[in-house]
Amino acid sequence: MIVVMKVGSPEIEIERVCSELETWGLTPEKIVGKHKVVVGLVGDTASLDPLQIQETSPWIEQVLRVEKPFKRASLEFRHGDRSKVIVPTPNGNVAFGQDQPVVIIAGPCSVENKEMIVETAVKVKNAGAKFLRGGAYKPRTSPYAFQGHGESALELLAAARDASGLGIITEVMDTADVEKIAEVADILQIGARNMQNFALLKKVGAQDKPVFLKRGMSATIDEWLMAAEYILAAGNPNVILCERGIRTFDRKYCRNVLDLSVIPVLRSLTHLPIAIDPSHGTGKAEYVPDMAKAAIACNADSLMIEVHPNPAKALSDGPQSLTPERFQQLMTQELAVVGQAMGRWQETPVSLSI
Structure with missing residues:
Protein backbone atom coordinates (compact mmCIF):
# COMPACT_ATOMS: atom_id res chain seq x y z
CA MET A 1 0.00 0.00 0.00
CA VAL A 66 0.18 -2.45 -4.41
CA GLU A 67 -1.16 -5.51 -6.14
CA LYS A 68 2.17 -7.09 -7.08
CA PRO A 69 3.71 -9.74 -4.77
CA PHE A 70 7.05 -7.90 -5.04
CA LYS A 71 6.03 -4.82 -3.06
CA ARG A 72 9.18 -2.72 -2.71
CA ALA A 73 10.49 -3.69 -6.15
CA SER A 74 7.27 -2.76 -7.92
CA LEU A 75 6.85 0.41 -9.95
CA GLU A 76 3.62 1.02 -8.04
CA PHE A 77 5.52 1.24 -4.74
CA ARG A 78 7.32 4.37 -5.97
CA HIS A 79 4.21 5.69 -7.72
CA GLY A 80 5.94 5.43 -11.10
CA ASP A 81 9.15 7.17 -10.02
CA ARG A 82 12.31 5.34 -11.20
CA SER A 83 15.04 4.68 -8.68
CA LYS A 84 18.66 5.67 -9.22
CA VAL A 85 21.58 3.76 -7.75
CA ILE A 86 24.55 6.04 -7.08
CA VAL A 87 27.90 4.31 -6.51
CA PRO A 88 30.95 6.20 -5.19
CA THR A 89 34.17 5.27 -7.05
CA PRO A 90 37.73 6.66 -6.97
CA ASN A 91 36.85 8.71 -10.07
CA GLY A 92 33.63 10.10 -8.60
CA ASN A 93 30.02 9.02 -8.26
CA VAL A 94 28.50 6.84 -11.00
CA ALA A 95 24.71 6.69 -11.36
CA PHE A 96 22.71 3.73 -12.67
CA GLY A 97 19.22 4.66 -13.83
CA GLN A 98 16.90 5.23 -16.76
CA ASP A 99 17.70 8.94 -17.12
CA GLN A 100 21.47 8.43 -16.79
CA PRO A 101 24.25 7.63 -19.30
CA VAL A 102 24.72 3.91 -19.92
CA VAL A 103 27.22 2.52 -17.39
CA ILE A 104 29.78 0.13 -18.87
CA ILE A 105 31.22 -2.64 -16.70
CA ALA A 106 34.09 -4.60 -18.25
CA GLY A 107 36.82 -7.04 -17.34
CA PRO A 108 37.70 -10.72 -17.20
CA CYS A 109 35.58 -13.53 -15.85
CA SER A 110 38.27 -14.39 -13.28
CA VAL A 111 41.12 -12.57 -11.59
CA GLU A 112 44.15 -14.61 -12.69
CA ASN A 113 47.20 -12.59 -11.61
CA LYS A 114 48.15 -9.00 -10.79
CA GLU A 115 49.68 -8.12 -14.15
CA MET A 116 46.66 -9.36 -16.07
CA ILE A 117 43.99 -7.68 -13.93
CA VAL A 118 45.82 -4.34 -13.70
CA GLU A 119 46.51 -4.31 -17.46
CA THR A 120 42.87 -5.07 -18.23
CA ALA A 121 41.60 -2.45 -15.78
CA VAL A 122 43.70 0.33 -17.30
CA LYS A 123 42.69 -0.60 -20.85
CA VAL A 124 38.94 -0.83 -20.24
CA LYS A 125 39.11 2.43 -18.28
CA ASN A 126 40.80 4.14 -21.23
CA ALA A 127 38.04 2.82 -23.50
CA GLY A 128 35.30 4.31 -21.31
CA ALA A 129 34.32 1.66 -18.74
CA LYS A 130 33.32 2.87 -15.28
CA PHE A 131 33.63 -0.43 -13.41
CA LEU A 132 35.98 -3.41 -13.50
CA ARG A 133 34.42 -6.85 -13.19
CA GLY A 134 36.52 -9.78 -12.07
CA GLY A 135 35.74 -12.92 -10.14
CA ALA A 136 37.70 -13.68 -6.98
CA TYR A 137 35.36 -16.57 -6.17
CA LYS A 138 33.94 -18.46 -9.15
CA PRO A 139 30.95 -20.83 -9.19
CA ARG A 140 31.71 -23.50 -11.78
CA THR A 141 29.65 -26.41 -13.06
CA SER A 142 32.61 -28.78 -12.72
CA PRO A 143 34.38 -29.17 -9.37
CA TYR A 144 37.63 -29.58 -11.33
CA ALA A 145 37.37 -26.24 -13.16
CA PHE A 146 39.21 -23.13 -11.97
CA GLN A 147 37.32 -21.80 -8.93
CA GLY A 148 39.11 -18.46 -8.59
CA HIS A 149 41.92 -17.51 -6.23
CA GLY A 150 39.54 -16.50 -3.46
CA GLU A 151 40.57 -13.98 -0.82
CA SER A 152 43.99 -13.32 -2.34
CA ALA A 153 42.29 -12.13 -5.54
CA LEU A 154 40.55 -9.37 -3.58
CA GLU A 155 43.96 -7.77 -3.01
CA LEU A 156 44.58 -7.89 -6.75
CA LEU A 157 41.25 -6.18 -7.44
CA ALA A 158 42.20 -3.47 -4.96
CA ALA A 159 45.49 -3.00 -6.82
CA ALA A 160 43.60 -2.73 -10.12
CA ARG A 161 41.34 -0.07 -8.63
CA ASP A 162 44.35 1.90 -7.41
CA ALA A 163 45.93 1.72 -10.87
CA SER A 164 42.82 2.61 -12.86
CA GLY A 165 40.41 4.50 -10.63
CA LEU A 166 37.61 2.16 -11.65
CA GLY A 167 34.90 0.95 -9.33
CA ILE A 168 35.02 -2.78 -8.54
CA ILE A 169 32.23 -5.33 -8.96
CA THR A 170 32.80 -8.93 -7.94
CA GLU A 171 30.67 -11.91 -7.02
CA VAL A 172 29.87 -13.10 -3.52
CA MET A 173 28.89 -16.76 -3.16
CA ASP A 174 28.79 -17.35 0.58
CA THR A 175 27.32 -15.43 3.50
CA ALA A 176 30.62 -15.85 5.33
CA ASP A 177 32.45 -13.83 2.64
CA VAL A 178 30.13 -10.81 2.44
CA GLU A 179 32.03 -8.53 4.84
CA LYS A 180 35.51 -9.10 3.41
CA ILE A 181 34.30 -8.75 -0.18
CA ALA A 182 32.41 -5.56 0.71
CA GLU A 183 35.66 -4.07 2.01
CA VAL A 184 37.04 -4.14 -1.55
CA ALA A 185 34.05 -4.19 -3.90
CA ASP A 186 31.96 -1.14 -4.68
CA ILE A 187 29.12 -3.38 -5.93
CA LEU A 188 28.41 -6.93 -4.78
CA GLN A 189 27.28 -9.32 -7.49
CA ILE A 190 24.85 -12.16 -6.89
CA GLY A 191 25.35 -14.64 -9.71
CA ALA A 192 22.70 -16.56 -11.61
CA ARG A 193 23.28 -19.74 -9.61
CA ASN A 194 22.68 -17.88 -6.33
CA MET A 195 19.68 -15.82 -7.36
CA GLN A 196 17.50 -17.83 -4.98
CA ASN A 197 20.06 -18.32 -2.24
CA PHE A 198 17.76 -16.60 0.23
CA ALA A 199 20.22 -16.53 3.14
CA LEU A 200 22.74 -14.79 0.89
CA LEU A 201 20.12 -12.32 -0.39
CA LYS A 202 19.20 -11.38 3.17
CA LYS A 203 22.87 -10.97 4.08
CA VAL A 204 23.70 -8.61 1.20
CA GLY A 205 20.45 -6.81 1.90
CA ALA A 206 21.61 -6.08 5.44
CA GLN A 207 24.77 -4.26 4.27
CA ASP A 208 25.16 -0.93 2.46
CA LYS A 209 26.96 -1.71 -0.81
CA PRO A 210 24.78 -1.84 -3.96
CA VAL A 211 23.83 -5.31 -5.21
CA PHE A 212 24.01 -6.48 -8.83
CA LEU A 213 21.43 -9.25 -9.06
CA LYS A 214 21.73 -11.58 -12.04
CA ARG A 215 18.71 -13.49 -13.30
CA GLY A 216 18.79 -17.24 -12.71
CA MET A 217 19.25 -19.24 -15.88
CA SER A 218 15.75 -20.76 -15.57
CA ALA A 219 14.08 -18.04 -13.50
CA THR A 220 10.82 -16.36 -14.39
CA ILE A 221 10.61 -12.58 -14.18
CA ASP A 222 8.42 -12.80 -11.08
CA GLU A 223 10.95 -15.10 -9.36
CA TRP A 224 13.73 -12.67 -10.23
CA LEU A 225 11.83 -9.69 -8.84
CA MET A 226 10.95 -11.63 -5.69
CA ALA A 227 14.68 -12.30 -5.22
CA ALA A 228 15.24 -8.55 -5.46
CA GLU A 229 12.46 -8.12 -2.91
CA TYR A 230 14.49 -10.14 -0.39
CA ILE A 231 17.35 -7.64 -0.68
CA LEU A 232 15.07 -4.62 -0.52
CA ALA A 233 13.11 -6.04 2.43
CA ALA A 234 16.36 -6.53 4.34
CA GLY A 235 16.99 -2.79 4.10
CA ASN A 236 19.19 -2.27 1.04
CA PRO A 237 17.40 -0.10 -1.59
CA ASN A 238 20.28 -0.19 -4.08
CA VAL A 239 19.60 -3.13 -6.39
CA ILE A 240 20.51 -3.38 -10.08
CA LEU A 241 18.90 -6.18 -12.10
CA CYS A 242 21.04 -7.97 -14.70
CA GLU A 243 19.73 -10.15 -17.53
CA ARG A 244 22.48 -12.64 -18.50
CA GLY A 245 20.66 -15.09 -20.72
CA ILE A 246 18.23 -17.87 -19.92
CA ARG A 247 18.30 -21.58 -20.71
CA THR A 248 15.85 -22.80 -23.36
CA PHE A 249 15.49 -25.79 -25.68
CA ASP A 250 18.00 -24.55 -28.30
CA ARG A 251 21.60 -24.03 -27.17
CA LYS A 252 23.36 -25.28 -30.30
CA TYR A 253 24.61 -21.89 -31.45
CA CYS A 254 24.59 -19.75 -28.31
CA ARG A 255 25.43 -20.49 -24.69
CA ASN A 256 22.09 -19.02 -23.60
CA VAL A 257 19.20 -17.04 -25.04
CA LEU A 258 19.63 -13.35 -24.23
CA ASP A 259 16.15 -12.09 -23.35
CA LEU A 260 16.19 -8.45 -24.44
CA SER A 261 12.40 -8.33 -24.28
CA VAL A 262 12.86 -8.31 -20.52
CA ILE A 263 13.84 -4.62 -20.68
CA PRO A 264 10.43 -3.20 -21.65
CA VAL A 265 8.73 -5.81 -19.47
CA LEU A 266 10.73 -4.76 -16.42
CA ARG A 267 10.11 -1.08 -17.19
CA SER A 268 6.40 -1.77 -16.76
CA LEU A 269 6.89 -3.69 -13.51
CA THR A 270 9.77 -2.23 -11.49
CA HIS A 271 11.60 0.98 -10.72
CA LEU A 272 15.00 -0.75 -10.46
CA PRO A 273 17.84 -0.10 -12.96
CA ILE A 274 18.39 -2.75 -15.64
CA ALA A 275 21.71 -4.15 -16.89
CA ILE A 276 22.42 -6.58 -19.73
CA ASP A 277 25.29 -9.09 -19.92
CA PRO A 278 25.71 -9.99 -23.62
CA SER A 279 28.83 -12.05 -22.88
CA HIS A 280 27.09 -14.74 -20.82
CA GLY A 281 23.95 -14.21 -22.86
CA THR A 282 25.61 -15.43 -26.06
CA GLY A 283 28.76 -17.23 -24.93
CA LYS A 284 30.60 -16.24 -28.10
CA ALA A 285 32.71 -13.12 -28.52
CA GLU A 286 31.64 -12.57 -32.11
CA TYR A 287 28.00 -12.14 -31.05
CA VAL A 288 28.65 -9.79 -28.13
CA PRO A 289 28.95 -6.49 -30.06
CA ASP A 290 25.60 -6.83 -31.86
CA MET A 291 23.75 -7.79 -28.69
CA ALA A 292 25.41 -4.96 -26.77
CA LYS A 293 24.24 -2.46 -29.38
CA ALA A 294 20.76 -3.97 -29.33
CA ALA A 295 20.64 -3.70 -25.52
CA ILE A 296 21.36 0.04 -25.65
CA ALA A 297 18.75 0.45 -28.39
CA CYS A 298 16.28 -1.29 -26.04
CA ASN A 299 17.18 1.35 -23.41
CA ALA A 300 19.26 -0.73 -21.00
CA ASP A 301 20.89 1.24 -18.18
CA SER A 302 24.15 -0.72 -18.07
CA LEU A 303 26.21 -3.32 -19.93
CA MET A 304 28.54 -5.92 -18.45
CA ILE A 305 31.09 -7.11 -21.04
CA GLU A 306 33.88 -9.61 -20.55
CA VAL A 307 37.32 -8.45 -21.67
CA HIS A 308 40.57 -10.41 -21.42
CA PRO A 309 44.05 -9.52 -22.75
CA ASN A 310 44.45 -13.05 -24.16
CA PRO A 311 41.07 -14.84 -24.40
CA ALA A 312 42.62 -18.02 -25.81
CA LYS A 313 44.52 -18.50 -22.53
CA ALA A 314 41.79 -17.33 -20.13
CA LEU A 315 41.20 -19.63 -17.17
CA SER A 316 37.43 -19.20 -17.56
CA ASP A 317 35.02 -17.94 -20.24
CA GLY A 318 37.67 -17.17 -22.83
CA PRO A 319 35.39 -17.86 -25.84
CA GLN A 320 33.01 -15.05 -24.85
CA SER A 321 35.66 -12.48 -23.96
CA LEU A 322 36.64 -9.56 -26.18
CA THR A 323 40.24 -8.42 -26.51
CA PRO A 324 40.95 -4.91 -25.21
CA GLU A 325 41.41 -3.74 -28.80
CA ARG A 326 38.02 -5.09 -29.89
CA PHE A 327 36.42 -3.61 -26.77
CA GLN A 328 37.82 -0.17 -27.54
CA GLN A 329 36.53 -0.38 -31.11
CA LEU A 330 33.13 -1.42 -29.82
CA MET A 331 33.00 1.46 -27.36
CA THR A 332 34.21 4.25 -29.63
CA GLN A 333 32.86 3.25 -33.04
CA GLU A 334 29.69 1.26 -32.31
CA LEU A 335 28.15 1.68 -28.86
CA ALA A 336 28.83 5.41 -28.90
CA VAL A 337 26.72 5.81 -32.05
CA VAL A 338 23.74 3.92 -30.61
CA GLY A 339 24.13 5.50 -27.19
CA GLN A 340 24.18 9.01 -28.61
CA ALA A 341 21.09 8.28 -30.70
CA MET A 342 19.32 7.15 -27.53
CA GLY A 343 20.58 10.17 -25.57
CA ARG A 344 22.29 7.79 -23.13
CA TRP A 345 26.01 8.21 -23.88
CA GLN A 346 28.65 10.11 -21.95
CA GLU A 347 31.71 11.03 -23.96
CA THR A 348 34.94 9.74 -22.43
CA PRO A 349 38.46 10.77 -23.51
CA VAL A 350 40.00 7.68 -25.09
CA SER A 351 43.66 6.78 -25.08
CA LEU A 352 44.56 5.24 -28.43
CA SER A 353 47.69 3.59 -27.05
CA ILE A 354 46.21 0.46 -25.57
Whole structure:
Protein backbone atom coordinates (compact mmCIF):
# COMPACT_ATOMS: atom_id res chain seq x y z
CA MET A 1 0.00 0.00 0.00
CA ILE A 2 1.29 3.49 -0.78
CA VAL A 3 0.30 6.91 0.51
CA VAL A 4 0.73 9.71 -2.04
CA MET A 5 1.25 13.10 -0.42
CA LYS A 6 0.14 16.29 -2.15
CA VAL A 7 2.66 18.56 -3.84
CA GLY A 8 4.09 20.95 -1.27
CA SER A 9 3.24 18.82 1.76
CA PRO A 10 5.14 20.15 4.80
CA GLU A 11 7.90 17.85 5.98
CA ILE A 12 6.59 18.02 9.54
CA GLU A 13 3.19 16.72 8.34
CA ILE A 14 4.81 13.87 6.38
CA GLU A 15 6.73 12.85 9.48
CA ARG A 16 3.57 13.05 11.58
CA VAL A 17 1.71 10.78 9.16
CA CYS A 18 4.58 8.29 9.22
CA SER A 19 4.67 8.31 13.02
CA GLU A 20 0.92 7.73 13.26
CA LEU A 21 1.04 4.84 10.78
CA GLU A 22 3.82 3.24 12.83
CA THR A 23 1.39 3.08 15.75
CA TRP A 24 -0.86 0.98 13.50
CA GLY A 25 1.87 -1.68 13.30
CA LEU A 26 3.03 -0.62 9.83
CA THR A 27 6.51 0.25 8.57
CA PRO A 28 6.43 3.50 6.55
CA GLU A 29 9.17 4.05 3.95
CA LYS A 30 9.42 7.60 2.63
CA ILE A 31 10.26 7.91 -1.07
CA VAL A 32 11.10 11.41 -2.31
CA GLY A 33 10.28 11.81 -5.99
CA LYS A 34 10.79 14.69 -8.40
CA HIS A 35 7.43 16.27 -7.60
CA LYS A 36 5.83 14.35 -4.75
CA VAL A 37 6.61 12.35 -1.65
CA VAL A 38 5.24 8.82 -1.52
CA VAL A 39 5.10 6.79 1.68
CA GLY A 40 5.26 3.03 1.14
CA LEU A 41 3.56 0.97 3.83
CA VAL A 42 4.91 -2.47 4.64
CA GLY A 43 3.02 -4.81 6.94
CA ASP A 44 -0.43 -6.33 7.22
CA THR A 45 -2.44 -3.89 5.11
CA ALA A 46 -4.97 -6.39 3.72
CA SER A 47 -7.68 -5.42 6.20
CA LEU A 48 -7.02 -1.68 6.13
CA ASP A 49 -9.46 0.65 4.43
CA PRO A 50 -7.57 3.20 2.24
CA LEU A 51 -10.13 5.84 3.22
CA GLN A 52 -9.26 5.29 6.88
CA ILE A 53 -5.64 6.19 6.13
CA GLN A 54 -6.57 9.15 3.92
CA GLU A 55 -8.60 10.68 6.73
CA THR A 56 -5.48 10.96 8.91
CA SER A 57 -4.28 14.06 7.04
CA PRO A 58 -5.65 16.68 4.61
CA TRP A 59 -2.23 16.55 2.88
CA ILE A 60 -2.77 12.98 1.65
CA GLU A 61 -3.73 12.99 -2.04
CA GLN A 62 -4.58 9.31 -2.38
CA VAL A 63 -3.94 5.86 -0.92
CA LEU A 64 -3.33 2.97 -3.32
CA ARG A 65 -2.88 -0.75 -2.90
CA VAL A 66 0.18 -2.45 -4.41
CA GLU A 67 -1.16 -5.51 -6.14
CA LYS A 68 2.17 -7.09 -7.08
CA PRO A 69 3.71 -9.74 -4.77
CA PHE A 70 7.05 -7.90 -5.04
CA LYS A 71 6.03 -4.82 -3.06
CA ARG A 72 9.18 -2.72 -2.71
CA ALA A 73 10.49 -3.69 -6.15
CA SER A 74 7.27 -2.76 -7.92
CA LEU A 75 6.85 0.41 -9.95
CA GLU A 76 3.62 1.02 -8.04
CA PHE A 77 5.52 1.24 -4.74
CA ARG A 78 7.32 4.37 -5.97
CA HIS A 79 4.21 5.69 -7.72
CA GLY A 80 5.94 5.43 -11.10
CA ASP A 81 9.15 7.17 -10.02
CA ARG A 82 12.31 5.34 -11.20
CA SER A 83 15.04 4.68 -8.68
CA LYS A 84 18.66 5.67 -9.22
CA VAL A 85 21.58 3.76 -7.75
CA ILE A 86 24.55 6.04 -7.08
CA VAL A 87 27.90 4.31 -6.51
CA PRO A 88 30.95 6.20 -5.19
CA THR A 89 34.17 5.27 -7.05
CA PRO A 90 37.73 6.66 -6.97
CA ASN A 91 36.85 8.71 -10.07
CA GLY A 92 33.63 10.10 -8.60
CA ASN A 93 30.02 9.02 -8.26
CA VAL A 94 28.50 6.84 -11.00
CA ALA A 95 24.71 6.69 -11.36
CA PHE A 96 22.71 3.73 -12.67
CA GLY A 97 19.22 4.66 -13.83
CA GLN A 98 16.90 5.23 -16.76
CA ASP A 99 17.70 8.94 -17.12
CA GLN A 100 21.47 8.43 -16.79
CA PRO A 101 24.25 7.63 -19.30
CA VAL A 102 24.72 3.91 -19.92
CA VAL A 103 27.22 2.52 -17.39
CA ILE A 104 29.78 0.13 -18.87
CA ILE A 105 31.22 -2.64 -16.70
CA ALA A 106 34.09 -4.60 -18.25
CA GLY A 107 36.82 -7.04 -17.34
CA PRO A 108 37.70 -10.72 -17.20
CA CYS A 109 35.58 -13.53 -15.85
CA SER A 110 38.27 -14.39 -13.28
CA VAL A 111 41.12 -12.57 -11.59
CA GLU A 112 44.15 -14.61 -12.69
CA ASN A 113 47.20 -12.59 -11.61
CA LYS A 114 48.15 -9.00 -10.79
CA GLU A 115 49.68 -8.12 -14.15
CA MET A 116 46.66 -9.36 -16.07
CA ILE A 117 43.99 -7.68 -13.93
CA VAL A 118 45.82 -4.34 -13.70
CA GLU A 119 46.51 -4.31 -17.46
CA THR A 120 42.87 -5.07 -18.23
CA ALA A 121 41.60 -2.45 -15.78
CA VAL A 122 43.70 0.33 -17.30
CA LYS A 123 42.69 -0.60 -20.85
CA VAL A 124 38.94 -0.83 -20.24
CA LYS A 125 39.11 2.43 -18.28
CA ASN A 126 40.80 4.14 -21.23
CA ALA A 127 38.04 2.82 -23.50
CA GLY A 128 35.30 4.31 -21.31
CA ALA A 129 34.32 1.66 -18.74
CA LYS A 130 33.32 2.87 -15.28
CA PHE A 131 33.63 -0.43 -13.41
CA LEU A 132 35.98 -3.41 -13.50
CA ARG A 133 34.42 -6.85 -13.19
CA GLY A 134 36.52 -9.78 -12.07
CA GLY A 135 35.74 -12.92 -10.14
CA ALA A 136 37.70 -13.68 -6.98
CA TYR A 137 35.36 -16.57 -6.17
CA LYS A 138 33.94 -18.46 -9.15
CA PRO A 139 30.95 -20.83 -9.19
CA ARG A 140 31.71 -23.50 -11.78
CA THR A 141 29.65 -26.41 -13.06
CA SER A 142 32.61 -28.78 -12.72
CA PRO A 143 34.38 -29.17 -9.37
CA TYR A 144 37.63 -29.58 -11.33
CA ALA A 145 37.37 -26.24 -13.16
CA PHE A 146 39.21 -23.13 -11.97
CA GLN A 147 37.32 -21.80 -8.93
CA GLY A 148 39.11 -18.46 -8.59
CA HIS A 149 41.92 -17.51 -6.23
CA GLY A 150 39.54 -16.50 -3.46
CA GLU A 151 40.57 -13.98 -0.82
CA SER A 152 43.99 -13.32 -2.34
CA ALA A 153 42.29 -12.13 -5.54
CA LEU A 154 40.55 -9.37 -3.58
CA GLU A 155 43.96 -7.77 -3.01
CA LEU A 156 44.58 -7.89 -6.75
CA LEU A 157 41.25 -6.18 -7.44
CA ALA A 158 42.20 -3.47 -4.96
CA ALA A 159 45.49 -3.00 -6.82
CA ALA A 160 43.60 -2.73 -10.12
CA ARG A 161 41.34 -0.07 -8.63
CA ASP A 162 44.35 1.90 -7.41
CA ALA A 163 45.93 1.72 -10.87
CA SER A 164 42.82 2.61 -12.86
CA GLY A 165 40.41 4.50 -10.63
CA LEU A 166 37.61 2.16 -11.65
CA GLY A 167 34.90 0.95 -9.33
CA ILE A 168 35.02 -2.78 -8.54
CA ILE A 169 32.23 -5.33 -8.96
CA THR A 170 32.80 -8.93 -7.94
CA GLU A 171 30.67 -11.91 -7.02
CA VAL A 172 29.87 -13.10 -3.52
CA MET A 173 28.89 -16.76 -3.16
CA ASP A 174 28.79 -17.35 0.58
CA THR A 175 27.32 -15.43 3.50
CA ALA A 176 30.62 -15.85 5.33
CA ASP A 177 32.45 -13.83 2.64
CA VAL A 178 30.13 -10.81 2.44
CA GLU A 179 32.03 -8.53 4.84
CA LYS A 180 35.51 -9.10 3.41
CA ILE A 181 34.30 -8.75 -0.18
CA ALA A 182 32.41 -5.56 0.71
CA GLU A 183 35.66 -4.07 2.01
CA VAL A 184 37.04 -4.14 -1.55
CA ALA A 185 34.05 -4.19 -3.90
CA ASP A 186 31.96 -1.14 -4.68
CA ILE A 187 29.12 -3.38 -5.93
CA LEU A 188 28.41 -6.93 -4.78
CA GLN A 189 27.28 -9.32 -7.49
CA ILE A 190 24.85 -12.16 -6.89
CA GLY A 191 25.35 -14.64 -9.71
CA ALA A 192 22.70 -16.56 -11.61
CA ARG A 193 23.28 -19.74 -9.61
CA ASN A 194 22.68 -17.88 -6.33
CA MET A 195 19.68 -15.82 -7.36
CA GLN A 196 17.50 -17.83 -4.98
CA ASN A 197 20.06 -18.32 -2.24
CA PHE A 198 17.76 -16.60 0.23
CA ALA A 199 20.22 -16.53 3.14
CA LEU A 200 22.74 -14.79 0.89
CA LEU A 201 20.12 -12.32 -0.39
CA LYS A 202 19.20 -11.38 3.17
CA LYS A 203 22.87 -10.97 4.08
CA VAL A 204 23.70 -8.61 1.20
CA GLY A 205 20.45 -6.81 1.90
CA ALA A 206 21.61 -6.08 5.44
CA GLN A 207 24.77 -4.26 4.27
CA ASP A 208 25.16 -0.93 2.46
CA LYS A 209 26.96 -1.71 -0.81
CA PRO A 210 24.78 -1.84 -3.96
CA VAL A 211 23.83 -5.31 -5.21
CA PHE A 212 24.01 -6.48 -8.83
CA LEU A 213 21.43 -9.25 -9.06
CA LYS A 214 21.73 -11.58 -12.04
CA ARG A 215 18.71 -13.49 -13.30
CA GLY A 216 18.79 -17.24 -12.71
CA MET A 217 19.25 -19.24 -15.88
CA SER A 218 15.75 -20.76 -15.57
CA ALA A 219 14.08 -18.04 -13.50
CA THR A 220 10.82 -16.36 -14.39
CA ILE A 221 10.61 -12.58 -14.18
CA ASP A 222 8.42 -12.80 -11.08
CA GLU A 223 10.95 -15.10 -9.36
CA TRP A 224 13.73 -12.67 -10.23
CA LEU A 225 11.83 -9.69 -8.84
CA MET A 226 10.95 -11.63 -5.69
CA ALA A 227 14.68 -12.30 -5.22
CA ALA A 228 15.24 -8.55 -5.46
CA GLU A 229 12.46 -8.12 -2.91
CA TYR A 230 14.49 -10.14 -0.39
CA ILE A 231 17.35 -7.64 -0.68
CA LEU A 232 15.07 -4.62 -0.52
CA ALA A 233 13.11 -6.04 2.43
CA ALA A 234 16.36 -6.53 4.34
CA GLY A 235 16.99 -2.79 4.10
CA ASN A 236 19.19 -2.27 1.04
CA PRO A 237 17.40 -0.10 -1.59
CA ASN A 238 20.28 -0.19 -4.08
CA VAL A 239 19.60 -3.13 -6.39
CA ILE A 240 20.51 -3.38 -10.08
CA LEU A 241 18.90 -6.18 -12.10
CA CYS A 242 21.04 -7.97 -14.70
CA GLU A 243 19.73 -10.15 -17.53
CA ARG A 244 22.48 -12.64 -18.50
CA GLY A 245 20.66 -15.09 -20.72
CA ILE A 246 18.23 -17.87 -19.92
CA ARG A 247 18.30 -21.58 -20.71
CA THR A 248 15.85 -22.80 -23.36
CA PHE A 249 15.49 -25.79 -25.68
CA ASP A 250 18.00 -24.55 -28.30
CA ARG A 251 21.60 -24.03 -27.17
CA LYS A 252 23.36 -25.28 -30.30
CA TYR A 253 24.61 -21.89 -31.45
CA CYS A 254 24.59 -19.75 -28.31
CA ARG A 255 25.43 -20.49 -24.69
CA ASN A 256 22.09 -19.02 -23.60
CA VAL A 257 19.20 -17.04 -25.04
CA LEU A 258 19.63 -13.35 -24.23
CA ASP A 259 16.15 -12.09 -23.35
CA LEU A 260 16.19 -8.45 -24.44
CA SER A 261 12.40 -8.33 -24.28
CA VAL A 262 12.86 -8.31 -20.52
CA ILE A 263 13.84 -4.62 -20.68
CA PRO A 264 10.43 -3.20 -21.65
CA VAL A 265 8.73 -5.81 -19.47
CA LEU A 266 10.73 -4.76 -16.42
CA ARG A 267 10.11 -1.08 -17.19
CA SER A 268 6.40 -1.77 -16.76
CA LEU A 269 6.89 -3.69 -13.51
CA THR A 270 9.77 -2.23 -11.49
CA HIS A 271 11.60 0.98 -10.72
CA LEU A 272 15.00 -0.75 -10.46
CA PRO A 273 17.84 -0.10 -12.96
CA ILE A 274 18.39 -2.75 -15.64
CA ALA A 275 21.71 -4.15 -16.89
CA ILE A 276 22.42 -6.58 -19.73
CA ASP A 277 25.29 -9.09 -19.92
CA PRO A 278 25.71 -9.99 -23.62
CA SER A 279 28.83 -12.05 -22.88
CA HIS A 280 27.09 -14.74 -20.82
CA GLY A 281 23.95 -14.21 -22.86
CA THR A 282 25.61 -15.43 -26.06
CA GLY A 283 28.76 -17.23 -24.93
CA LYS A 284 30.60 -16.24 -28.10
CA ALA A 285 32.71 -13.12 -28.52
CA GLU A 286 31.64 -12.57 -32.11
CA TYR A 287 28.00 -12.14 -31.05
CA VAL A 288 28.65 -9.79 -28.13
CA PRO A 289 28.95 -6.49 -30.06
CA ASP A 290 25.60 -6.83 -31.86
CA MET A 291 23.75 -7.79 -28.69
CA ALA A 292 25.41 -4.96 -26.77
CA LYS A 293 24.24 -2.46 -29.38
CA ALA A 294 20.76 -3.97 -29.33
CA ALA A 295 20.64 -3.70 -25.52
CA ILE A 296 21.36 0.04 -25.65
CA ALA A 297 18.75 0.45 -28.39
CA CYS A 298 16.28 -1.29 -26.04
CA ASN A 299 17.18 1.35 -23.41
CA ALA A 300 19.26 -0.73 -21.00
CA ASP A 301 20.89 1.24 -18.18
CA SER A 302 24.15 -0.72 -18.07
CA LEU A 303 26.21 -3.32 -19.93
CA MET A 304 28.54 -5.92 -18.45
CA ILE A 305 31.09 -7.11 -21.04
CA GLU A 306 33.88 -9.61 -20.55
CA VAL A 307 37.32 -8.45 -21.67
CA HIS A 308 40.57 -10.41 -21.42
CA PRO A 309 44.05 -9.52 -22.75
CA ASN A 310 44.45 -13.05 -24.16
CA PRO A 311 41.07 -14.84 -24.40
CA ALA A 312 42.62 -18.02 -25.81
CA LYS A 313 44.52 -18.50 -22.53
CA ALA A 314 41.79 -17.33 -20.13
CA LEU A 315 41.20 -19.63 -17.17
CA SER A 316 37.43 -19.20 -17.56
CA ASP A 317 35.02 -17.94 -20.24
CA GLY A 318 37.67 -17.17 -22.83
CA PRO A 319 35.39 -17.86 -25.84
CA GLN A 320 33.01 -15.05 -24.85
CA SER A 321 35.66 -12.48 -23.96
CA LEU A 322 36.64 -9.56 -26.18
CA THR A 323 40.24 -8.42 -26.51
CA PRO A 324 40.95 -4.91 -25.21
CA GLU A 325 41.41 -3.74 -28.80
CA ARG A 326 38.02 -5.09 -29.89
CA PHE A 327 36.42 -3.61 -26.77
CA GLN A 328 37.82 -0.17 -27.54
CA GLN A 329 36.53 -0.38 -31.11
CA LEU A 330 33.13 -1.42 -29.82
CA MET A 331 33.00 1.46 -27.36
CA THR A 332 34.21 4.25 -29.63
CA GLN A 333 32.86 3.25 -33.04
CA GLU A 334 29.69 1.26 -32.31
CA LEU A 335 28.15 1.68 -28.86
CA ALA A 336 28.83 5.41 -28.90
CA VAL A 337 26.72 5.81 -32.05
CA VAL A 338 23.74 3.92 -30.61
CA GLY A 339 24.13 5.50 -27.19
CA GLN A 340 24.18 9.01 -28.61
CA ALA A 341 21.09 8.28 -30.70
CA MET A 342 19.32 7.15 -27.53
CA GLY A 343 20.58 10.17 -25.57
CA ARG A 344 22.29 7.79 -23.13
CA TRP A 345 26.01 8.21 -23.88
CA GLN A 346 28.65 10.11 -21.95
CA GLU A 347 31.71 11.03 -23.96
CA THR A 348 34.94 9.74 -22.43
CA PRO A 349 38.46 10.77 -23.51
CA VAL A 350 40.00 7.68 -25.09
CA SER A 351 43.66 6.78 -25.08
CA LEU A 352 44.56 5.24 -28.43
CA SER A 353 47.69 3.59 -27.05
CA ILE A 354 46.21 0.46 -25.57
